[in-house]
Amino acid sequence: MQRPTYGQSPPLHHPVPQHVSTVPQLRSPPPLTSQPQGHGYDGSPYPQQQQQAPPGGNMFAQYGNFMNDPTAQIATQFGQTAFRQGQDYLEKNVNRLVNVSALKHYFNVTNSYVINKLFLVLFPWRHKPWTRRQASEVGAGGGQEAWFYLPPRDDINSPDMYIPVMSIVTYVFLRTLFAGFRGEFEPQLFGSVATIAIVMMILEILALRIGCYLLNISNQSQLLDLMAYSGYKFVGVIVTIAVSEIFNRGKGTGGWVGWTLFVYTCLANSLFLMRSLKYVLLPENNNTNQGPMQTMHPLDSRAKRSQRTQFLFAYSYPVQALLMWILCRP
Numbered sequence: 001m002q003r004p005t006y007g008q009s010p011p012l013h014h015p016v017p018q019h020v021s022t023v024p025q026l027r028s029p030p031p032l033t034s035q036p037q038g039h040g041y042d043g044s045p046y047p048q049q050q051q052q053a054p055p056g057g058n059m060f061a062q063y064g065n066f067m068n069d070p071t072a073q074i075a076t077q078f079g080q081t082a083f084r085q086g087q088d089y090l091e092k093n094v095n096r097l098v099n100v101s102a103l104k105h106y107f108n109v110t111n112s113y114v115i116n117k118l119f120l121v122l123f124p125w126r127h128k129p130w131t132r133r134q135a136s137e138v139g140a141g142g143g144q145e146a147w148f149y150l151p152p153r154d155d156i157n158s159p160d161m162y163i164p165v166m167s168i169v170t171y172v173f174l175r176t177l178f179a180g181f182r183g184e185f186e187p188q189l190f191g192s193v194a195t196i197a198i199v200m201m202i203l204e205i206l207a208l209r210i211g212c213y214l215l216n217i218s219n220q221s222q223l224l225d226l227m228a229y230s231g232y233k234f235v236g237v238i239v240t241i242a243v244s245e246i247f248n249r250g251k252g253t254g255g256w257v258g259w260t261l262f263v264y265t266c267l268a269n270s271l272f273l274m275r276s277l278k279y280v281l282l283p284e285n286n287n288t289n290q291g292p293m294q295t296m297h298p299l300d301s302r303a304k305r306s307q308r309t310q311f312l313f314a315y316s317y318p319v320q321a322l323l324m325w326i327l328c329r330p
Helices: 070-097 100-105 111-122 162-181 188-214 222-230 233-247 255-276 302-328
Strands: 134-138 145-149
Touching: 111 162, 111 233, 111 255, 162 188, 162 222, 162 233, 188 222, 188 302, 233 255, 233 302, 255 302
Parallel strands: none
Antiparallel strands: 134 145
16 A cells, blocks of 8 residues: 655745844953062952052142142131131120020039929929028129029029920920820921910010019019029929820810819919019018129018019919910810
8 A cells, every 4th residue: 555645845944043142252360460478369360550659658648738738728717717706796796685604504404403493393382491592702803792693503492494495395395296196286286386385485574574664673683584484384284284194095184183283283383483583573671782682672662562472473373373274275
């Protein structure tokens, strides 16, 4: 049986590559060169170029003569002179508005003073005495003896600026923190809370200055003392807000816990101000001129002293209660 014959099959064609790829030629690294003695080998087979040091052995000699250039010296002297003149101008103009040397006195505190002062503001009931301590020094050349108050670090009854400033900052952050817990936080809250606190202090100090002017009260450090004492109320406000918010689980300062703390801190702050501001707003009935505590002539009438006492009571109790209630509101 014979197989049937078929037609001739077409020739086979192998595929032709369309993209010609070239194989990179690999080169062996150059032979290792002998390293001179005293130099280490970092493992690289390629030769490294060594930087030649200029004569004298200092590689940075070409930059070392920069300060010896006359132009650079003139520019340096000009910059120093301009900086010194600017510093003198700033000190003179700042001293016109604020007595910097007197302001440093109110920030001369220690850690023990701050802790004891906070306890004094919150628990003033059994503290004695309230009179500020004084010291004297003889002027140069045996001049007249000068009296001055001791700084806060040496006198617990001395007012300071450190606690009021830190209390205001803490109050702003605390209010915004609890607002965030309630889901009411906004970036503008920092500015609004700080503005309310500062404006209230300015109005309070302005009212005190007007009252002191009408009652003819003068004191060497009256303004700075009033600024310091007006900021101590924030200590009680911070304690009231923090504890009441924790007990009320972030629902505000309402409830019996909040009102109890508010009444206590308000009374404590009022008693603290009554005892502390006595040397500022009330006269000292003495016949000597020693010390800066002389605020009224001893021959002044008893009616004027009674007016000052009423003014001090009104500022320490009803005014402080109103301001603290505004600050504690959520």
